[in-house]
Amino acid sequence: MTKRTLVINWNLNELLVNEIKQVVPEWNVITKDTDKIEASLEEAEVVLHWKRAIAPILLEKNEKLKWIQTFSAGVNSLPLDALQQRNVMLTSANGIHAYPISETIFALMLGLTRNIHAYVRQQQQKTWHHAGLRLEIHEKTIGIIGVGAIGQETAKVAKAFGMKVLGMRHSGKPAEHIDAMYTPDQLAELLPQCDYVVITLPLTDETTGMFGAEAFRQMKNSAFLINIGRGPIVKEEELIQALQHKEIAGAGLDVFATEPLPEDSPLWTMDNVIVTPHTAGSTEYYDQRVVRDVFIPNLRRYLESGAVDINLVDYDKGY
Numbered sequence: 001m002t003k004r005t006l007v008i009n010w011n012l013n014e015l016l017v018n019e020i021k022q023v024v025p026e027w028n029v030i031t032k033d034t035d036k037i038e039a040s041l042e043e044a045e046v047v048l049h050w051k052r053a054i055a056p057i058l059l060e061k062n063e064k065l066k067w068i069q070t071f072s073a074g075v076n077s078l079p080l081d082a083l084q085q086r087n088v089m090l091t092s093a094n095g096i097h098a099y100p101i102s103e104t105i106f107a108l109m110l111g112l113t114r115n116i117h118a119y120v121r122q123q124q125q126k127t128w129h130h131a132g133l134r135l136e137i138h139e140k141t142i143g144i145i146g147v148g149a150i151g152q153e154t155a156k157v158a159k160a161f162g163m164k165v166l167g168m169r170h171s172g173k174p175a176e177h178i179d180a181m182y183t184p185d186q187l188a189e190l191l192p193q194c195d196y197v198v199i200t201l202p203l204t205d206e207t208t209g210m211f212g213a214e215a216f217r218q219m220k221n222s223a224f225l226i227n228i229g230r231g232p233i234v235k236e237e238e239l240i241q242a243l244q245h246k247e248i249a250g251a252g253l254d255v256f257a258t259e260p261l262p263e264d265s266p267l268w269t270m271d272n273v274i275v276t277p278h279t280a281g282s283t284e285y286y287d288q289r290v291v292r293d294v295f296i297p298n299l300r301r302y303l304e305s306g307a308v309d310i311n312l313v314d315y316d317k318g319y
Contacts, residue, residue, distance in 0.1 A: 002029045007040050010049035010071060015313060023299050050078055067308060069295050073097055074230060075313055076203040084315040086211025091298055091311045095149035096289035097281035098318045101228055102153040104280035109196055111138045112224050117274045138162050143194035146201035147175050154198060166190055191218040202319040203230035216242035224250045228280040231256040240266050254280040
């Protein structure tokens with residue numbers, strides 16, 4: 001009988017590889033550091049980690065593929081239509097980023113509020129200057145645009161600052177730590193209330209370009225925008241204009257329309273902007289959370305029933 005094949009297309013440490021092998025002891029488990037990986041991808045039933053380079057093999061040469069587990073929360077860069085047509089189950093790393101990304105969100109919010117970015121620049125020039133520091137974050141209002149795992153963790157932390165927390169999600173369903181929930185068609189009602197607007201949405205047809213000139217006009221001119229979702233959710237040129245014209249107070253940005261951010265982008269040098277290089281989800285626990293919290297529980301479920309249920313992507317929704 002031919003052994004079933006699982007390909008780990010990621011440089012996992014040996015401990016995590018062995019934990020996976022213990023779940024499927026009778027399978028061929030192929031790791032990235034072997035010279036068999038390309039041939040094994042043609043036979044793989046399960047693939048851990050998607051990379052664009054393996055698409056031709058999986059989509060054109062593999063007739064056994066049943067399930068792909070990504071190492072990213074967003075799946076907009078994958079060939080979703082092709083995978084759906086082949087009935088391939090796709091699971092994301094959604095939820096494992098809640099701690100590091102919520103920490104980055106508050107690092108950006110606090111940095112902008114307490115002028116830390118200005119002081120870092122001054123330190124490089126050995127300049128001692130107050131820089132107009134006057135704002136504080138306590139008891140302000142935060143609007144979380146996209147209340148999934150990251151949004152809920154952000155809301156929980158916000159409550160430690162005594163903040164009023166407004167949320168927006170497609171369903172409008174209430175969530176813990178959210179004082180009031182809105183739906184996308186109520187965005188114009190939500191934005192004028194917020195001192196901080198935090199985008200944690202996935203990129204879909206519906207969310208692309210959601211934040212443009214109109215949204216920035218609806219925000220307070222004292223409000224800060226934080227985007228850790230996806231760059232194209234924000235119309236970047238219109239954001240730049242809003243920042244230049246002081247329609248909003250500033251922005252903390254981890255994601256951009258083009259990455260890496262082009263050297264000629266005005267965002268690099270704006271005094272009211274903090275730029276981070278799409279690293280909000282980086283953490284020392286990344287691999288173990290993907291493997292132990294998502295992949296292995298799904299793998300056990302897959303062995304029992306041929307189905308998975310943690311972070312299963314809905315192709316129709318795009319996330």
